[in-house]
Amino acid sequence: MNRFLCILVLFAAFGSAKANIEENLAQLRESNTYDSEKAFQLIQDLQERLDEFVSNEQKAQFYIQKSYFYILKSENQKAKRPLELLLQLPGVSEDTRLAAYSLLSQVFMSLNQYQDAFNHLFEALSIVPKISDEALQFNSYYAAANVFVELEAYDEALEYALKARDIALAMNDNPDQCYSKALIANIFLFQNSQHDHEDRLKEAIDFCKGLNLTVVDAYLYKNLALNYFNHEQLEQSELAYNTALKKSAETGYLPEILQMKLGLARIYLRKGELEKAKANIDEILQEPALQEAGMNRKEATELLAKYYEMNESYVEAYDALSMLAEIQDKMLTLQANKNLAYQKVKYAHLDQNAQIQILDHKNKLLELTHQVEEQSKRNFQLLSVIVLILLSGISLWLWRVKKQKERYQRLSQIDDLTNTLNRRYALKLAHEVHHESLINKSHYCVIIFDLDYFKTVNDKYGHAMGDWVLTKVSQCVKEQMRAVDVFGRLGGEEFIVVLPQCNSADAKKFIERCVKCFKDIEHAKLPDDFEITASFGVAAKTNGESLEELIIEADNAMYKAKRNGRNQIQIY
Incomplete structure (x- = not known):
């Protein structure tokens, strides 16, 4: 802009x-x-x-x-x-x-x-x-x-912006004063986003009124909206963004329009209006003219990851975060190239001016030569520090992205209610146990159990109580497990346990410990005679059975336990 x-x-x-x-x-x-x-x-x-x-x-x-x-x-x-x-x-x-x-x-x-x-x-x-x-x-x-x-060299930017403003004041040129006021307000906003710049921005807006500078008007309202957002004034921010968007529509300047839509998407996410935010994000990302490594694509992808996280779509959030990492890598490279090019040209011009001074003042030739050499050393040291800072920043950022990726990966593997493995990841680990048993020619057991009369708990005591029961049951099972055991929630009140290096007798002892723990579960809102029971089905690998066959056998055994009166163990 x-x-x-x-x-x-x-x-x-x-x-x-x-x-x-x-x-x-x-x-x-x-x-x-x-x-x-x-x-x-x-x-x-x-x-x-x-x-x-x-x-x-x-x-x-x-x-x-x-x-x-x-x-x-x-x-x-x-x-x-x-x-x-x-x-x-x-x-x-x-x-x-x-x-x-x-x-x-x-x-x-x-x-x-x-x-x-x-x-x-x-x-x-x-x-x-x-x-x-x-x-x-x-x-x-x-x-x-x-x-x-x-x-982002705001001190130097402010120095030249103030020079421009002073010249505009001397010429008594209102449009140029408008341009300089808008630029100065923008510099202060980005230099210190924690400070409230509402008065400065409104002063610039009032000054520019009637000058027929629609582009500047839109630019100022967009910055006012950003200032409101920085201070959690969401309603004022949304109103200012819509005003800026209406004015930008008259100019047709696409990057600025996309910035305003990004601002609205941030507000919608903050207010929990997820689908409105998603519509804006999709519209931005589908824009053909959007730069592959531009700020608008980076911010839109970042908001997309946030949307999926708020929507508990952790796999999609992980994918969006991966795309964001690629975009930020490209942007960091561009920014580093930009900064290094600036330093190189700046000091090249400084050296050139120094040489001109040498020609104009021959009597100070030795002194000036020494100054140029010292300046070059300082320039090189400064450039080295800048590169080191950039590399340190990139390393820190990559570490943070790695940690975020690990967090999203874990969230995509865990059932968020019971804090056990979800169905997809539990079955993946079960396949690994099966593969190891084939290599080592060892045995393992599959247990599938389903809580008895769980629908009655939900209907009689409410879903919150049902969730509590599921959580307590999961804790009981995890207390009996070894580090190598696999435990996950298949869905609803149905769970799976895989016990490596175990036979049917071992599985029965494991289940008996779990049943004992179930009996000790108490809650003030549950009657004294209330008991949490489950029907267990066990299948053991003895020969060349596949994992899928064992799961079916354990499932059939569990249903047999249900038919025989529940609260019992059936071994296939």
């Missing part, structure tokens, strides 16, 4: 600085803001008549407008070429070169070509002291502030 606002400012500043231009160039500049078809036709006509231009300055102005046309269409590769042609023209004014460098820095940032972006940014800043046009000075400082926002 900051980049889009910056390009609008660049365009406005350049247009206001060049009043004496050919009529068709004026029409092109005007059409670029509201009629892209007319603008495209004008570009085609002017391109064919390029030899008729009376000066390189006029050609430069045409290239500026042509580049701006493609920037608005997000065709940044096409936007780059006219600006590169402009910089090859001899006799072009410093004002025009400044506009070209500023636009190119934004284009290269959009293309993730960070070193080129920062090179052109520093070229633009080096020209600023040579020009007297305040509008272009404002433009350059505003562009620099936005670049530092992207780098």
